[in-house]
Amino acid sequence: MIEGPGIIAFPTPIVNRQGRHMVNNWWNFIQFRLFPPTCILCHRPGAGELDLCAGCRAELPRPGPACRRCAEPLASDAGWVCGRCQRRPPAFDRTLTLFRYASPVDRLILDLKHHRRLANARLLGQLLHLAATDWPACDLLVPVPLHPRRQWRRGFNQSLEIARFAAHGLKLPLDSRRCRRLRCTDTQAELSARARRANVRGAFRAEGDWRGRRVAIIDDVMTTGATADALARALKARGALEVQVWVCARA
Numbered sequence: 519m520i521e522g523p524g525i526i527a528f529p530t531p532i533v534n535r536q537g538r539h540m541v542n543n544w545w546n547f548i549q550f551r552l553f554p555p556t557c558i559l560c561h562r563p564g565a566g567e568l569d570l571c572a573g574c575r576a577e578l579p580r581p582g583p584a585c586r587r588c589a590e591p592l593a594s595d596a597g598w599v600c601g602r603c604q605r606r607p608p609a610f611d612r613t614l615t616l617f618r619y620a621s622p623v624d625r626l627i628l629d630l631k632h633h634r635r636l637a638n639a640r641l642l643g644q645l646l647h648l649a650a651t652d653w654p655a656c657d658l659l660v661p662v663p664l665h666p667r668r669q670w671r672r673g674f675n676q677s678l679e680i681a682r683f684a685a686h687g688l689k690l691p692l693d694s695r696r697c698r699r700l701r702c703t704d705t706q707a708e709l710s711a712r713a714r715r716a717n718v719r720g721a722f723r724a725e726g727d728w729r730g731r732r733v734a735i736i737d738d739v740m741t742t743g744a745t746a747d748a749l750a751r752a753l754k755a756r757g758a759l760e761v762q763v764w765v766c767a768r769a
């Protein structure tokens with residue numbers, strides 16, 4: 519399968535005994551030698567190894583001042599935590615957001631999800647890698663799992679595809695085996711924040727021993743943080759020391 523400007527589907531990852539995916543070096547060689555980086559938005563040559571040119575990158579919708587914990591937009595940037603996180607702190611400790619969920623980032627994410635534009639996953643994963651380089655260290659990445667029924671219907675998990683590239687760049691292991699989504703929560707988009715929390719409560723289960731691990735959850739879009747909260751809760755119930763959330767866009 520070859521799609522988009524310069525991307526091939528990831529080869530079947532090697533899974534070690536802990537159920538972690540490790541990335542092959544030859545894949546890196548192939549993707550950059552055979553398919554030189556090309557801007558996904560304007561089709562000019564990409565900057566460095568990115569499928570994005572410097573001009574288009576400068577115009578992407580950067581997040582403004584936001585809550586340190588959940589990335590909820592705030593009126594001013596004083597390193598504050600929003601009112602909701604003060605009243606009811608989420609199970610995750612901090613959130614790294616690349617962009618606001620606005621044009622053209624919304625289109626990149628929708629095209630990845632609904633039209634299998636895996637080139638967009640490569641770009642978003644690379645941008646997460648670059649942004650996370652100055653971020654507090656973590657031990658491994660965990661993409662938000664889809665319910666098996668939805669994954670079967672879509673054919674892939676967009677968060678896993680993004681996480682593969684971030685993990686590759688950061689040389690961190692990726693664990694997509696030990697967290698499962700137990701319920702299919704289809705109608706999340708129409709729900710209020712409170713209803714979203716109720717909808718995803720207990721929706722995830724983490725298996726095995728996560729004691730002392732510093733985990734980064736990877737997701738494409740964060741809206742209220744309810745999904746990340748539920749997954750972080752499952753990880754902390756298994757002993758995870760710290761859970762960060764890295765998202766491509768904050769609605």
Ligand SMILES: [Zn+2]
Pocket residue numbers: 557558559560561562570571572573574575
């Ligand atoms: Zn461009």
Ligand SMILES: [Zn+2]
Pocket residue numbers: 585586587588589590599600601602603604
């Ligand atoms: Zn907050």
